[in-house]
Amino acid sequence: MSDQPPRAERVDGSPPQREKPPPTAHLRRRRFSFVWLIPIVAAGIALYLGYRTLVQQGPLITITFNNAFGLSEGQTQVKYKAVALGTVETIDLSPDNSHVVVRVRMNGVGTRFLTDHARFWVVRPHFSPSNFSGLDTLVSGAYIEVDPGAPGGRYRAHFTGLQDPPGVRSDQPGHTYVLKAESIGSLSSGSPVFYRDVQVGEVLAYDLGDGLGPVTINVFVRAPYDRLVRPESHFYNSSGVSAGFQGGGFHIEFQSLQAIIAGGVTFDLPKEAADSAPSPNSAVFPLFASKGEAEAAGYQNQIPIVAYFQTSVSGLSRGSPVNVFGIQVGEVTEVKLLLNPNKGTAKVRVAMQLQPERVFSANEFPKNETAPVVLQKMVDRGLRAVLESGSLITGQKQISLEVVPGAKPAKITREGSALVMPSEGGGLDNIMSSLSDVTTKLSKIPFDALGSNLNKLLVTANDTIGGPEVKQSLTSLSTTLKDVQQLVKNTNDGLAPTLKALPGLTKSLQTTLHAATSTLGQVGRGYGSDSDFQRNLEQLMDQANGALRSIKLLADFLDRHPEALILGRTGRATGG
Known part of the structure; x- marks a missing residue:
């Protein structure tokens, strides 16, 4: 049997015609448009960025500061060695309005800095006698600096920011020492520490304590200079200018211009400490007021x-x-x-x-x-x-x-x-x-009485000198001197006539000189030495002395040539 249906025959007996099959429907495919790639790529990038943000986003921390000067939400960054570690998200006041609370979103790199050893502070332009810092923030704006501190420590998300930058960073090798002083003078945080005029450190801070004891001063000495600080070292205040007279001249001494403005501390290393071991961290030293006191303290025998x-x-x-x-x-x-x-x-x-x-x-x-x-x-x-x-x-x-x-x-x-x-x-x-x-002794001398007596003495002297006896004596002396001069002149012609009158002349001369001596004695006792009359008397005495020398020469000549009394100076006697 056949499953096919019987063919239908036409009425006219013609063979039936074959029916055409129904037409087949064909679907037309739509082509892919590249326009869709743009949103796909954008979505992929957004998903990637979101994933990366979620993976790399760090924790949200809070930092409290006294004020928010220079800080901005969404702009101010947290940096370490110029590397960004986070960004400020919000800035709020504390509930009691005593400080500001800054919330910072840290990145994945910055997470490892969040320990109880970390320190935060705001870097702003800073001008002081000891240093100038933060000048780059004049252009870029303020930022928050972080110092991670020593390795280790426990995780922490809440921090209290420092008011000023720390003097020593954790990555700076060196040692900190403690100085004790009665007063700090012009020292302050940031004051330099010198060794042989080279700045090797700085003053970190000072503490008055209870106000009754010495002041505690913390100083930092950088490596490798910290090995020069030994138990025999002496620290002294080298601030300002020291002036005084020394060695016969005016002496001025100062450490440096920086020490004059900002103060300074200097330490030395005695020669006898060459074999000593360096002092450990936080070793305590006295701070002497001057270099002289520090040198004096170094002498062992006092x-x-x-x-x-x-x-x-x-x-x-x-x-x-x-x-x-x-x-x-x-x-x-x-x-x-x-x-x-x-x-x-x-x-x-x-x-x-x-x-x-x-x-x-x-x-x-x-x-x-x-x-x-x-x-x-x-x-x-x-x-x-x-x-x-x-x-x-x-x-x-x-x-x-x-x-x-x-x-x-x-x-x-x-x-x-x-x-x-x-x-x-x-x-x-x-x-x-x-x-x-x-x-005192001079005040006891009676100058008034002495003046009165002197006046009386001068009056008496004037009366004595002006008297007739003095005048007669002077007249006789003058006559005698003239006779002596005539005698000397006549001896040049011959001695015989002159020698006959010599005894009488000598006697007269002695009498006259005796009277003159007595008179001059009265003058010397009653009249001053600085007067015209006294000078005239001295001239007359000089003439009298000349006359006596002439007589002495005549006597010597007659002693050697007695025949001159008969022959005179002519003839044989002259040849002798």
């Missing part, structure tokens, strides 16, 4: 001396030098006034420290002699403590140990651990005291 004075010590103060023959051997440590209300007396106690190492080396100082014995030997030879002027311009005084001629014997005594040195007045005070004594 001999305390005390001297008492009862004169003015104005200009003498702590640190004043103690000299021997102009060479400093110590310094004054205390000047104190002592009053005794019971006796009503007062004196000044001056404490000193003698430092033999200023003069003697360790090998030169006598080993078998003690300080009291050596000083007693010197005191026996007149050594005394004398207060003298160091500068007449500034009025500064100093103590001089010098030998005083004729000093009374004294003994060295003890006052606790100090030796009591005998003192002696000296210097300008002694000169003024001597002048005062001279003035």
Whole structure:
């Protein structure tokens, strides 16, 4: 059997026609448009960025600051060594309005900085005498800097920002030391620390404590200079300018211009500390007020001396030098006034420290002699403590140990651990005291009575000189001198006639000279030496002396040539 249906025959008997199959439907495919790639790629990028953001996004932390000056939401970044670690999201005030709360979204790199050792602060332009920093923020704006601190630590998401940048970063090698001082002077945070005029560190901070004890100052010394800080090192305040008279001239000393403006600390390394080990971190040192005090503290042998004075010590103060023959051997440590209300007396106690190492080396100082014995030997030879002027311009005084001629014997005594040195007045005070004594003695001289007596004496002298006896004596003396001159002239022609009158002339001359001597004695007692009459008398006496010399020559000639009395100076006698 066939499953096919019977063919239908046509009425006219013609064979039936075959029916055409129905037409087949064909679907037309739509082509892919590349326009769709743009949103697909964009969606893929968005998904990738979202995934990356979710993967790399760090935690949200909060940092509190005193103010938000320079900070902006969505712009201010958190940086470490100029690498961005996060961005500020929001800035709000605290509930009590005392500070601001800054929320920062950290990235994946910045997450490892979030420990309790980390420190945050705002970097802004900073101008101070000690340094200038943050100048780049004038263009780029402020940012938050982070210091990760020491390795380790626990995770933390809430921080309190620093008001100022820390002096030492965790990645900076070096050591921190503690200094103790009575006052800080012009020191402040950021003041430099020097060694041989090279800046090797800075002052970190200071603490007054309870206000009764010394001030604590923390300083940082960078490596490798921290190995120069040893137990024998001395720190001293090198701030400002030191001026004074030294070596006969005006001396000015300062560390640097930076130390003048911002203050500074300097430390040294003594030669005897060459083999010592460096000091550990947080070692404590005293901070001396000056270089001189630091040098004095380095002397191992210190001999305390005390001297008492009862004169003015104005200009003498702590640190004043103690000299021997102009060479400093110590310094004054205390000047104190002592009053005794019971006796009503007062004196000044001056404490000193003698430092033999200023003069003697360790090998030169006598080993078998003690300080009291050596000083007693010197005191026996007149050594005394004398207060003298160091500068007449500034009025500064100093103590001089010098030998005083004729000093009374004294003994060295003890006052606790100090030796009591005998003192002696000296210097300008002694000169003024001597002048005062001279003035007192001069004031006791009766100048008025002396003037009155002198006036009476001059009146008497005038009466005496103007009298007839003096005039007659002078007339006789003048006549005699003329005769003597005529006699000398006549001897040139011949001695015989002249010698006949010689005895009478000699007698007359002696009488006249005796009268003149008596008269001049009265003149010398009653008349001044500076007068015209006195000068005339002196001229007459010179003439009289010339006449007597002529007579003496005549007598000598007659003694050698007696025949001249007969022959005169002519003939054979002349040839002799």
